[in-house]
Amino acid sequence: MPAVMENARPLRAKSLPQKYFISTEIFTKEQAAIFSKQWLLVGHQSQIPKSGDYFVVDLAGESLIITRDQRSTIRGFYNVCRHRGTRLKEDAGGHATAIQCPYHAWTYGLDGRLVGAPHMDELAGFDKADYSLKAVNLGIWEGFIFVNLSDNPTPLEKWFAPLARKFSEWNMSILRAAKRIEYDVRANWKLMFENYSECYHCPGVHPQLQKVSPYDSAENDLTEGPFLGGFMKMNAGKSLTMSGNACALPVGKIDNLHHVFYYSIFPNMLLSLHPEYVMVHQLRPQSPGRTLIICDWFFHPDAFDRQDFRPNDAIEFWDMTNKQDWHMCELSQEGIASRAYEPGPFSSRESIPAAWDRYYIEQME
Numbered sequence: 427m428p429a430v431m432e433n434a435r436p437l438r439a440k441s442l443p444q445k446y447f448i449s450t451e452i453f454t455k456e457q458a459a460i461f462s463k464q465w466l467l468v469g470h471q472s473q474i475p476k477s478g479d480y481f482v483v484d485l486a487g488e489s490l491i492i493t494r495d496q497r498s499t500i501r502g503f504y505n506v507c508r509h510r511g512t513r514l515k516e517d518a519g520g521h522a523t524a525i526q527c528p529y530h531a532w533t534y535g536l537d538g539r540l541v542g543a544p545h546m547d548e549l550a551g552f553d554k555a556d557y558s559l560k561a562v563n564l565g566i567w568e569g570f571i572f573v574n575l576s577d578n579p580t581p582l583e584k585w586f587a588p589l590a591r592k593f594s595e596w597n598m599s600i601l602r603a604a605k606r607i608e609y610d611v612r613a614n615w616k617l618m619f620e621n622y623s624e625c626y627h628c629p630g631v632h633p634q635l636q637k638v639s640p641y642d643s644a645e646n647d648l649t650e651g652p653f654l655g656g657f658m659k660m661n662a663g664k665s666l667t668m669s670g671n672a673c674a675l676p677v678g679k680i681d682n683l684h685h686v687f688y689y690s691i692f693p694n695m696l697l698s699l700h701p702e703y704v705m706v707h708q709l710r711p712q713s714p715g716r717t718l719i720i721c722d723w724f725f726h727p728d729a730f731d732r733q734d735f736r737p738n739d740a741i742e743f744w745d746m747t748n749k750q751d752w753h754m755c756e757l758s759q760e761g762i763a764s765r766a767y768e769p770g771p772f773s774s775r776e777s778i779p780a781a782w783d784r785y786y787i788e789q790m791e
């Protein structure tokens with residue numbers, strides 16, 4: 427038997443069939459089977475540091491208001507008035523003492539309680555207590571805010587139990603974002619997960635990244651299930667920044683300064699852990715062929731006031747790398763939509779995209 431045959435692996439795993447990237451029915455099914463059932467990333471607690479702060483998030487066909495109430499508890503509500511259903515908040519976020527409906531001025535506290543409803547006390551039997559805003563299940567993991575639209579979700583702590591203490595070195599609950607960039611990408615959301623999950627494409631697509639972090643240094647430590655990924659080497663003394671130098675204080679007592687860690691958290695979070703910053707992508711599928719990607723760069727709060735704080739060094743590096751990736755995802759979307767497309771074989775360096783697809787298919791079945 428020729429040596430090449432001995433070493434060859436069977437061509438088991440292939441990319442997904444076309445319908446998963448272009449079909450409206452599949453997209454609708456994903457909304458029901460995945461986005462209406464799983465814990466979804468919507469933000470970080472540092473976005474609403476003070477009582478009265480709030481932001482609005484549109485995800486999975488719903489609009490939600492995430493608030494920090496007067497007791498400093500973070501809560502989530504459907505952005506739907508209990509009077510006649512009107513959208514309450516049109517803005518992206520801010521600070522408020524109450525949430526007032528623009529239509530007939532019903533007013534809600536930041537804890538969701540109805541506190542004012544003009545003329546409704548003239549109605550026998552009307553009790554404000556019956557008309558609080560509808561709450562959405564909400565939980566905090568490592569400082570990140572997650573919501574779950576299902577009636578009886580797996581408790582957040584149980585869902586994330588396999589990752590307990592895995593990321594404690596990075597101090598994620600206390601970090602603060604220096605920058606947010608939103609990308610409107612003309613590609614299916616699964617293409618971003620598949621793209622994020624391999625560095626087979628890195629030599630050609632990311633010449634700058636490849637110089638600092640060799641594509642063949644990737645090792646995976648989470649290889650099956652909803653949480654997938656591993657780490658790659660960074661050349662000695664180097665950082666993933668435009669200059670190649672560290673751009674801030676380390677985010678914590680990081681033991682390993684020569685690795686960058688990449689994990690995907692099903693179904694809408696990508697977590698990239700560097701010694702001095704944490705980058706998080708949040709995916710919000712809009713249609714089979716369009717995805718909104720929100721990218722935040724988090725740093726240690728003490729880093730911000732220091733002379734050596736150069737966040738743009740990291741932001742520019744990843745903004746460039748992100749755009750290189752999204753361009754590939756858009757080209758993939760175009761090709762996959764062709765009648766010539768058929769699923770192709772994953773390489774030995776694409777075991778994580780293959781595992782991601784397996785988990786995705788399980789959720790859809």
Ligand code: FES
Pocket residue numbers: 507508509510511512527528529530531532
């Ligand atoms: S619909 Fe909101 S107050 Fe009437």
Ligand SMILES: [Fe+2]
Pocket residue numbers: 621622627628631632751
């Ligand atoms: Fe990439």
